[in-house]
Amino acid sequence: MIKxxxxxxxxxxxxxxxxxDVEISHNSLTYIxxxxxxxxxxxxxxxxxxxxxxxxxxxxxxxxxxxxHAYRYKIGYMPQIASFPENxxxxxxxxxxxxxxxxxxxxxxxxxxxxxxxxxxxxxxxxLSGGTKQKLNAVIAFLFNPEILILDEPSAGLDPVxxxxxxxxxxxxxANGKTxxxxxxxxxxxxELAENIIFLLExxxxxxxxxxxxxxxxxxxxxxxxxxxxMMGKNL
Amino acid sequence: MSKILxxxxxxxxxxxxxxxxxxTIIVGQHERIKTIxxxxxxxxxxDVITIKKGFYLENNLVITRQVSLIGIDFPVLSGxxxxxxxxxxxxxxxxxxxxxxxxxxxxxxxxxxxxxxxVSNCVIKDNKFSNNFFGIYLGKSWQCSISNNIxxxxxxxxxxxxxxxxxxxxxxxxxxGNTVDGHRDGIYLEFVKRSIIKDNLSRRNLRYGxxxxxxxxxxxxxxxxxxxSAGVAVMFTHHVKMFNxxxxxxxxxxxxxxxxxxxxxxxxxxxxxxxxxCGIYLEGSxxxxxxxxxxxxxxxxxxxxxxxxxxxxxxxxxxSNSFEVxxxxxxxxxxxxxxxxxxxxxxxxxxxxxxEVPHHPVKLFSIxxxxxxxxxxxxxxxxxxxxxxxxxxxxxxTPETLVDNSPEMSLIK
Amino acid sequence: xxxLLAIIKFQFHDTLRSKWLAIYTLFFLIxxxxxxxxxxxxxxxxxxxxxxxxxxxxxxxxxxxxIYLYSxxxxxxxxxxxxxxxxVLFVGLYLxxxxxxxxSFLVGTGIPLLIFIKIxxxxxxxxxxxxxxxxxxxxxxxxxxxLIASLNDNKMKxxxxxxFLWLFFSALYDGLVLIIMQIFMVYPIEVPAIxxxxxxxxxxxxxxxxxxxxxxxLLGYTGAVYSQFLGSTTGxxxxxxxxxxxxxxxxxxxxxxxxxxxx
Numbered sequence: 001m002i003k004x005x006x007x008x009x010x011x012x013x014x015x016x017x018x019x020x021d022v023e024i025s026h027n028s029l030t031y032i033x034x035x036x037x038x039x040x041x042x043x044x045x046x047x048x049x050x051x052x053x054x055x056x057x058x059x060x061x062x063x064x065x066x067x068x069h070a071y072r073y074k075i076g077y078m079p080q081i082a083s084f085p086e087n088x089x090x091x092x093x094x095x096x097x098x099x100x101x102x103x104x105x106x107x108x109x110x111x112x113x114x115x116x117x118x119x120x121x122x123x124x125x126x127x128l129s130g131g132t133k134q135k136l137n138a139v140i141a142f143l144f145n146p147e148i149l150i151l152d153e154p155s156a157g158l159d160p161v162x163x164x165x166x167x168x169x170x171x172x173x174x175a176n177g178k179t180x181x182x183x184x185x186x187x188x189x190x191x192e193l194a195e196n197i198i199f200l201l202e203x204x205x206x207x208x209x210x211x212x213x214x215x216x217x218x219x220x221x222x223x224x225x226x227x228x229x230x231m232m233g234k235n236l
Numbered sequence: 237m238s239k240i241l242x243x244x245x246x247x248x249x250x251x252x253x254x255x256x257x258x259x260t261i262i263v264g265q266h267e268r269i270k271t272i273x274x275x276x277x278x279x280x281x282x283d284v285i286t287i288k289k290g291f292y293l294e295n296n297l298v299i300t301r302q303v304s305l306i307g308i309d310f311p312v313l314s315g316x317x318x319x320x321x322x323x324x325x326x327x328x329x330x331x332x333x334x335x336x337x338x339x340x341x342x343x344x345x346x347x348x349x350x351x352x353x354x355v356s357n358c359v360i361k362d363n364k365f366s367n368n369f370f371g372i373y374l375g376k377s378w379q380c381s382i383s384n385n386i387x388x389x390x391x392x393x394x395x396x397x398x399x400x401x402x403x404x405x406x407x408x409x410x411x412x413g414n415t416v417d418g419h420r421d422g423i424y425l426e427f428v429k430r431s432i433i434k435d436n437l438s439r440r441n442l443r444y445g446x447x448x449x450x451x452x453x454x455x456x457x458x459x460x461x462x463x464x465s466a467g468v469a470v471m472f473t474h475h476v477k478m479f480n481x482x483x484x485x486x487x488x489x490x491x492x493x494x495x496x497x498x499x500x501x502x503x504x505x506x507x508x509x510x511x512x513x514c515g516i517y518l519e520g521s522x523x524x525x526x527x528x529x530x531x532x533x534x535x536x537x538x539x540x541x542x543x544x545x546x547x548x549x550x551x552x553x554x555x556s557n558s559f560e561v562x563x564x565x566x567x568x569x570x571x572x573x574x575x576x577x578x579x580x581x582x583x584x585x586x587x588x589x590x591x592e593v594p595h596h597p598v599k600l601f602s603i604x605x606x607x608x609x610x611x612x613x614x615x616x617x618x619x620x621x622x623x624x625x626x627x628x629x630x631x632x633x634t635p636e637t638l639v640d641n642s643p644e645m646s647l648i649k
Numbered sequence: 650x651x652x653l654l655a656i657i658k659f660q661f662h663d664t665l666r667s668k669w670l671a672i673y674t675l676f677f678l679i680x681x682x683x684x685x686x687x688x689x690x691x692x693x694x695x696x697x698x699x700x701x702x703x704x705x706x707x708x709x710x711x712x713x714x715x716i717y718l719y720s721x722x723x724x725x726x727x728x729x730x731x732x733x734x735x736x737v738l739f740v741g742l743y744l745x746x747x748x749x750x751x752x753s754f755l756v757g758t759g760i761p762l763l764i765f766i767k768i769x770x771x772x773x774x775x776x777x778x779x780x781x782x783x784x785x786x787x788x789x790x791x792x793x794x795x796l797i798a799s800l801n802d803n804k805m806k807x808x809x810x811x812x813f814l815w816l817f818f819s820a821l822y823d824g825l826v827l828i829i830m831q832i833f834m835v836y837p838i839e840v841p842a843i844x845x846x847x848x849x850x851x852x853x854x855x856x857x858x859x860x861x862x863x864x865x866x867l868l869g870y871t872g873a874v875y876s877q878f879l880g881s882t883t884g885x886x887x888x889x890x891x892x893x894x895x896x897x898x899x900x901x902x903x904x905x906x907x908x909x910x911x912x
Contacts, residue, residue, distance in 0.1 A: 009911075011911070045911070048730045050726060050729055050911070050912040051911040051912065052909065052911060069732045069733055069735075072730065072731060072732040072733075073732045079723065081723050083722070083726075083727065084724055085659065085660070085662075085721070085724060086663065087662070087663045087665075087666035087667050088659060088663050092659060092662065095659075096655060097731060099652070100656070100732070101732060102651065102652075137727075140727070150730075
């Protein structure tokens, strides 16, 4: 369970998050939506302690984040942009993460063959295409069987086949009892996955609830149109 | 016939007398003659006094006859820290193989282990001297030889220390192969003429390794002067030759590899000046030829005071000195030619071994340091190098005529 | 500790395989080899190497260091999303860059020197301090560059600051010291001069070398303060100590910034 209470983040002159309250329940599939600059990534980075909140607090499984890194054993994160040391091979990058986690056994390596990464195993990162790096990025997020999966724009940069494989994987992990949190600013692509929607606009939570509720409230046919309506300024 | 016969008889008688009179006197603790004083009293011209190994406490011995004093296994002759030990007042005296020690220090008397007073043809060789005020002192003597002696003192202050080898009003003396260590001046000459000083090692002396004044026409070669607290200083002399000497590691505020004050018409060549605070210092010195020397890693290779003129610096090697040449004036009346300067940055397009760009060995920074010594701490900093480079392009403060117009491109062999 | 070693190990691998490090090593190799084969004078070689210590190493350390942190930003984010202490990552990144750079300097200048070791008889102390200085300069300026990059998210600003600092320490600073010393010439300025010199890491590396190389000059024409400071081991120990402080302070500040920073 992820809970944010009155979470604010202020960068110099910009309020990225304006005292938001968010609750993401255990074993849910939550879709954080919002236009560019709405605070999606800031929120995710706050959960990962990559960004230090200006005020407010975050609880993971009822434990308040205080700088102790141990809680991140529970989290698998797939950042928007993947970057690895250029001269290491794919295998070495994976080994590095294994060493950091101290986890060599209970691994979920399902995606490695599925995403055709086996052939790339001994190649240095600098020779890989952007898409391949993104695949590696996805593999890493799932690798350690984390309870919570945080995926920032997961389908960006992936080809349609990989993208749908990834979606299947997300659904499967949800079924395995994982909590999944993902973002996108492209409404349509992950619509089918979403159960819960958190809609962020200019650093504030505009809507938080079930997908069906949002469609009902906005009286639109599908999620994309519902969100478009929200963005155009219809207050709920 | 009878004339020849009588001459032969006379020669025979003379020879007979020589053999008959010349005798060997043995001194030793278990001999009949137990003191050197006693031996000297019984001696005649031509006698050999052999001193056996042992310890002899004797002061103010005076040699008045032409004898040889030969030590066996270095008998120790101690002055018991009072007065001097031996004074030679006869010609043709030889002193050899004796260990002289502990003369008394004095502020009024020049107590010496061995003093030669107005004599000639004396030989002092293969002796050891330790902790004496003066080691060997020659006054008004001529044609004497001082060789292969080891003269060591361990005094800490100049006031309690005399000179290792001291010459005053002498001529035609040879000082060779001696080691002088820890005295006030290692070798001191005043009013000495036509003497040769060679193959000596003079080190760790409290003042100068070699110090001479008013001593014309002497030659100094193959000596080594190192770790003397003020290096070597030579003054008021002309027609000196100094060659094949090594001046090394003389460090300190007023320490010089070689200090030349009022030295003229002299030749200084083939010497090595290494790691001295100042390699060669010239003050009021004129018409000297300074050639083929190696000046390496000195603080200042050459300090040239403006009152020195017509000195000729030629074919010297200047290697990695902190400063190559320093001077106290923007004018210069000396010549530098065909030297090798390791700081030289010019080129030799016509490949004749001589750089086409003249070399200015006086750097701007050396002038700054001259006026403001603490700035020395900035030595070799990038900024200082930039300053020097700028001054090289537009000389304002450095002497324009102090220049080597024909710098060698490679080390002179 | 285990994670730290893992980070260092993989950063080490990464840096060692990088093209620029190979170029950096090659630069030292070619330069010192050329120097040595061009001139057989140990003094000249030592002074040229001193200039490398004072100019090349600070510049490359500053520039490589800042670029390294900036270009690895996304990778840092990935690692920080793992259960790892930020401080551990910072130390790992720092050692993962500075160690290979120091080794590159050692190998690049060391091998040619070993080939020509004969001409350096009696210079072993100077050489030792030359290498020590170069290693210190590497660690100091990488730690300064990490501080710069941790303070500024703007790459151009960070790089600009790095180059300015290089210019400042390698040239401007000594100019300022010289001006100050000229202005206060009539006063006893030995102690302030020593303090001012020790405030610059580049000057410290220079001191290490000239304390040996130019000792005959330094001990002449200076007051008691200098001969006490320069002529004894006190100066040496103090210089080495200050060099350590110069590594530690920017490193500590950088670590604090990195720890508080938003990614």
